[in-house]
Amino acid sequence: MFTRETLPAQGVRGYVGRMETSPQRRRDPVQARSRARVDTILDAADAVFLELGFAEATTNHVAARAQTSIGSLYRFFPDKDALLVALAERYGARMQALASQLTPMDPEGATLRGLISDGIDGFSAFLLANPGFVTLIHQARHPALTAGRRAQEGQMAALIGGLSAKLAPQLSAEEVSVIGEVAQTVLSALQTLAHIHDDARSREATLAEAKLMMTLYLSRRLGVPEDVPLASLGGGDTGQRGA
Amino acid sequence: MFTRETLPAQGVRGYVGRMETSPQRRRDPVQARSRARVDTILDAADAVFLELGFAEATTNHVAARAQTSIGSLYRFFPDKDALLVALAERYGARMQALASQLTPMDPEGATLRGLISDGIDGFSAFLLANPGFVTLIHQARHPALTAGRRAQEGQMAALIGGLSAKLAPQLSAEEVSVIGEVAQTVLSALQTLAHIHDDARSREATLAEAKLMMTLYLSRRLGVPEDVPLASLGGGDTGQRGA
DNA sequence: GGTAAACATGAGCAAAAGCTCACGTTATAA
DNA sequence: TTATAACGTGAGCTTTTGCTCATGTTTACC
Missing domain, CATH: 1.10.10.60 (Homeodomain-like)
Structure with missing residues (x-):
């Protein structure tokens, strides 16, 4: 006979109903x-x-x-929700990779319109390659995700917020936060709308509207012209030259 | 003893599994x-x-x-889905009432910015009075709703599309359709975001951003200035003076 | 007031879904 | 080689949940 596996410390008790606690892996794989x-x-x-x-x-x-x-x-x-949480974590990592990939080589040479266009195209390509992510976004309100959501979906808002703070240092932290939240919400909604359509043509049409809308909004809200290289603006520093 | 009620014609058979057919009321109430x-x-x-x-x-x-x-x-x-469908229908009727209420008395005297502002404020008040509607919107992709959705949520898109066609007759039907869809999506997403916040202050802040974004977008897309009374524009007819 | 429909009730059935656990297999380390 | 721990399996248990139906009550109509 073989020894019974000792159960992990975190209270896997007898079956007394749904487990309502930590939606984590019951046991991490080691092999x-x-x-x-x-x-x-x-x-x-x-x-x-x-x-x-x-x-x-x-x-x-x-x-x-x-x-x-x-x-x-x-x-x-441990349960079905844990699958959702783990998926969200995995997508969170992929999103992080996407974000750093979308950070342009030459941010100061780029225009606002160009940045937005590249960002939207990049995210669209990501969705095309990861269709399940849309489903996950749709589940964003699931109670099990509320904790990890900040690190995942809010990432985009933080990115836009960071950009806003750099380009428009006169804005208050609260304004920056609202702008980031609003932009992230609109982008997410329009990307979802775009990817409902199967044909590339109407998808591109929707994405074009998204680009236009975001460019108009951020340009006005940040006080940055649409088509002028950001380097030529007196405003803030747009690149992280230092460490 | 009393006579057994004759079952309605629409096949309520014995219990052979979930009913997959018409999610309609099993029997309309008469009393x-x-x-x-x-x-x-x-x-x-x-x-x-x-x-x-x-x-x-x-x-x-x-x-x-x-x-x-x-x-x-x-x-x-007949089943749980029917509750959702019936709710959607009820909200559809309320939305219709809201839409006609939001149709301004003097459309030609109004500016684009004013129309959008009133529309967003009106819908926001509606959501405040009907918090369940947000939940319904979130379920919009439910298979049982796909049929009725056109008549419900698409209503807003149609309204915006109608406005677009009037103000910018040069646009193709397809463009008008995309604009309506995009505008409706953004409005819906931002209203939802706004009403996540419980405090009126941050809700208003989000709605202000929504107004700005929609005004900028529609103004550019339709070629209509933001703050000029629509009557003074050469373009199309903005009111239904006739029958 | 009588009768037939419409309406109302809730114990409980059947299916589905979440999840366990006793047992069997593979890897690791001594 | 052998002991031990990690890994893998799936029949089936427990709970949940959608839904029925036999029985009882109210309303409508003559």
């Missing part, structure tokens, strides 16, 4: 085998949530799609 | 008593969906909140 399995499960969850929506999807669906047993799923994810 | 009950149930559904979200809410929750029996609920609503 390469299981690490790959966790990734496979997340991929499956992503696909299933996209197809059925989070509410309709079941853990058994996900396990089946991942070609693994339901027991393996529950070994690493 | 005042039951008509009031249907309203009470809808009010309860509205409140419960707002509190728990549609996915988490159960029909038993709704019945309990309405202080009625689960049987009565199912007498008038």
Whole structure:
């Protein structure tokens, strides 16, 4: 006979109802085998949530799609919500990578319009490659996500807020915050709208409107002309030349 | 003994699984008593969906909140989705009333900025009085709603599209459609954002940004100045003077 | 007032979904 | 080689939830 595995300290008690506590992994994978399995499960969850929506999807669906047993799923994810949280974390990392990738080489040579256009195109390409992310955005209000959301979706707002603060130092912190929130909301909504359409033509048409709207708004709100290289403006420093 | 009620023609068969067909009322109420009950149930559904979200809410929750029996609920609503559909219809009617109320007395005397400001304020007041509507908007992608959605949420898009076509007759039908869709999406998203905040101050701050953004966008896109009375423009006819 | 419909009730059924656990397999380390 | 821990499995248990239906009450109409 073999020894029974000692359960992790964090109170996995008998079955007394839904677990309402920490939606974390029940047990972190340590071998390469299981690490790959966790990734496979997340991929499956992503696909299933996209197809059925989070509410309709079941853990058994996900396990089946991942070609693994339901027991393996529950070994690493305490409940269905944990799948959502883990997915959000994974997308958060990808978003971070996208953000740094979209930071232009020569920010001072770029115009406001150019920055916005590149940003929207970049995010659109990201959505095209990660269709499940739209589903995740749609679930942003899920209670399990409220904690991690700041680090994920608010990232875009922070990026825009940072840009705003640099280009328009006269704005108060509160104004900057509102502008970032508003811009992030509009971008998210219009990207979602754009990617509802399957054909590239109407998607591009919607994205063009998004670019126009954001350019007009930020130009006015930050007091920055649309088509003038940011370097030639007297305002603030737009690049991080130092450390 | 009393005669068993003859079941309505539309196939209410034995219990062979979930009903996947028409999410309509199983039986329309004919007496005042039951008509009031249907309203009470809808009010309860509205409140419960707002509190728990549609996915988490159960029909038993709704019945309990309405202080009625689960049987009565199912007498008038074939399934949970039907509650959502009925709610959407009820809000659709209210939205229609709002739309006609927001149609200004003197459209030609108004400026573009004024029209937008009044529209946003009016819709904001509507959301304040109907907090459940936000939840409904969030469920807009629910399969059961796709049919009725056009008549409900698209109403705003149609309104804006109509305005666009009048003020800028040079635009193609497709352009008008995109503009309406985009404007409606942005307005909906920003109103939702505004009403997440409980305090009136930050709500107003967000709405001010929404007004600015919409004014800039529509002004540029339609080629109409922001602060000039629409009557003084050479363009199209802005009022329906005739029948 | 009598009768037939409409209306109302709630215990409880059937299915679905979340999740467990006893058992079996693979990797690791001594 | 062998002991131990990590990993993997899936039948099936428990709970939830959508929904029914046998029974009882109110309203409408003659």
